[in-house]
Amino acid sequence: MSAHDSTTAGAYDVMIGLEVHAQLQTASKMFCGCSARFGDLPNTHTCPTCLGLPGALPVPNSRAVDLAAMVALALGCAVSPRSRFARKHYFYPDLPKGYQITQHDRPLATGGALSWSAAGRTCTVRLVRVQLEEDAGKSLHEGFADSAASAYLDFNRSGVPLVEIVTEPDLTSASDASEFARRLRAALVAIGASDAHMEEGGLRCDANVSLRRRGEGALGVRTEIKNLNSFRALQRALEFEIARQARVLDAGGRVEIETRLWDDAGGRTVGMRTKEDSEDYRYFPEPDLPPLEIAPERLARLRAALPELPDARQARLASAYGLSDDDAGAMARTAALAAYFEQTAQASGDAAAACLWVRGELGRRLADAGLTVEGSRVTPEALGALIRMTSSGVVSASAAKRILARMMATGATADAIAAADGLLQESAADALDRLVEDTLSAHPTQVAQYRAGRRAVARFLVGQAIKASGGRANPSVVDRLVRARLDAPGT
Numbered sequence: 001m002s003a004h005d006s007t008t009a010g011a012y013d014v015m016i017g018l019e020v021h022a023q024l025q026t027a028s029k030m031f032c033g034c035s036a037r038f039g040d041l042p043n044t045h046t047c048p049t050c051l052g053l054p055g056a057l058p059v060p061n062s063r064a065v066d067l068a069a070m071v072a073l074a075l076g077c078a079v080s081p082r083s084r085f086a087r088k089h090y091f092y093p094d095l096p097k098g099y100q101i102t103q104h105d106r107p108l109a110t111g112g113a114l115s116w117s118a119a120g121r122t123c124t125v126r127l128v129r130v131q132l133e134e135d136a137g138k139s140l141h142e143g144f145a146d147s148a149a150s151a152y153l154d155f156n157r158s159g160v161p162l163v164e165i166v167t168e169p170d171l172t173s174a175s176d177a178s179e180f181a182r183r184l185r186a187a188l189v190a191i192g193a194s195d196a197h198m199e200e201g202g203l204r205c206d207a208n209v210s211l212r213r214r215g216e217g218a219l220g221v222r223t224e225i226k227n228l229n230s231f232r233a234l235q236r237a238l239e240f241e242i243a244r245q246a247r248v249l250d251a252g253g254r255v256e257i258e259t260r261l262w263d264d265a266g267g268r269t270v271g272m273r274t275k276e277d278s279e280d281y282r283y284f285p286e287p288d289l290p291p292l293e294i295a296p297e298r299l300a301r302l303r304a305a306l307p308e309l310p311d312a313r314q315a316r317l318a319s320a321y322g323l324s325d326d327d328a329g330a331m332a333r334t335a336a337l338a339a340y341f342e343q344t345a346q347a348s349g350d351a352a353a354a355c356l357w358v359r360g361e362l363g364r365r366l367a368d369a370g371l372t373v374e375g376s377r378v379t380p381e382a383l384g385a386l387i388r389m390t391s392s393g394v395v396s397a398s399a400a401k402r403i404l405a406r407m408m409a410t411g412a413t414a415d416a417i418a419a420a421d422g423l424l425q426e427s428a429a430d431a432l433d434r435l436v437e438d439t440l441s442a443h444p445t446q447v448a449q450y451r452a453g454r455r456a457v458a459r460f461l462v463g464q465a466i467k468a469s470g471g472r473a474n475p476s477v478v479d480r481l482v483r484a485r486l487d488a489p490g491t
Contacts, residue, residue, distance in 0.1 A: 012211040012249065014242055015220065016171035019206040020184060021162050022194040023135070024067045030134040030161035031058030031101065038200045042154035050159030052097030057288050064132065064161035067193040068108055069294060070302050071163050072130040074191050074309055077112030082293050085286040094137035094153055102133035104283045108292070116183055116311050117325060125180050126168040135160040157201070163193065169208065174238035178231045181205055186310045190335065198229050205234050211245045211255070221255040225262055225269055237262040241269050313338050321351035330359050340373040340380050347384020350391060357387060361401055365408055377411040378404070386414035393474045399423040425474050429481060432473055436481045439465040450486050458483055
């Protein structure tokens with residue numbers, strides 16, 4: 001089913017659409033040569049073009065165009081061979097030109113969708129458009145002696161290239177909206193279009209949400225929540241706004257068309273201004289830029305350069321290795337992790353065990369050390385060898401965990417560590433038979449109890465035999481030998 005088919009509890013249908021702005025991973029800004037680097041001193045990356053000074057002319061960043069086109073192709077959009085830039089007018093102190101160069105009636109791409117499967121259902125969110133634009137500057141309201149009375153302006157972000165992705169109102173829950181944003185971010189990072197660092201403003205969401213009474217055909221009144229810069233904030237803001245609108249409608253009131261802000265500390269949305277219509281921005285074609293043309297051969301080259309996307313990788317791993325959606329999603333999180341898992345599965349001959357170790361013991365230890373698989377001293381081949389040793393009974397499961405810790409610390413192989421540390425497991429029946437005989441002889445009371453019908457006593461005797469071996473005896477072999485002797489007639 002699509003995400004639009006899902007409904008929330010209560011008397012209302014919820015409709016959510018997102019506008020996602022992602023900074024494109026370029027060295028310079030959208031229409032000038034200034035650095036797009038984050039974190040430098042305020043107003044150190046500016047020029048007449050990004051400050052909107054008279055006589056300065058914009059020149060499109062070719063790399064930004066390529067990255068935005070790759071985003072559109074990855075999302076299945078139809079890329080227009082000829083799009084157009086426009087001026088969007090509004091008057092904020094951090095917008096030096098008094099308008100933003102963006103796209104309007106002829107965007108870079110239209111259509112497309114993002115789909116995913118989880119918890120036994122498939123969500124599909126259709127896209128309206130993908131477009132290029134420049135970012136505004138930043139108003140600073142804190143950290144200065146006179147912050148109570150003044151605001152400061154940093155224009156380093158002014159002109160930084162953005163791709164804007166606009167969805168249809170296909171999302172019907174705050175959790176699905178958050179999941180969509182997570183998966184979109186993963187796709188942007190996978191293709192190298194954006195680092196999408198939300199804490200740096202590299203990915204921001206505006207959320208449009210409306211409610212209508214279930215069964216009614218007319219759309220509800222829409223409010224917009226601006227500049228949500230974390231998945232948690234997106235979900236919390238939508239949950240609050242859905243509940244707020246429901247309370248207004250339940251009381252017989254009317255939801256106002258407005259733009260709202262998220263107050264994270266207060267856990268609520270607050271009114272900011274009346275919602276603008278398209279006419280309020282006085283769009284018109286950017287006179288200083290010709291239409292943006294992308295030749296078919298350029299699109300073909302960009303399409304060929306697209307890597308496997310996380311959702312496609314998840315579906316492939318689930319199909320090829322028989323993994324659950326949850327396990328496949330975990331292994332598909334990054335291309336490097338998926339490659340590590342696949343190489344481990346091949347080296348061990350056991351995909352399920354490879355997933356268990358990569359996601360479990362290895363994953364926990366890497367997380368504790370602040371590492372990823374790329375920084376691990378344990379190669380897929382080395383982990384595969386450890387898995388084979390464990391599954392064949394050469395080492396016990398508990399010993400294998402100790403061996404992995406040593407492998408991560410030293411880079412030594414599993415067999416070398418097992419031999420040096422005396423962790424090799426004894427599995428030969430001939431070698432263990434005498435051990436079992438001695439154990440039963442040492443515990444005649446428990447042997448009598450077993451033969452009197454207390455079958456659970458066998459577990460105690462197996463444990464005693466393994467303990468006597470110093471933990472080196474193979475538990476399954478010992479268990480078989482103990483029960484065979486206990487059940488043998490005349491012994």
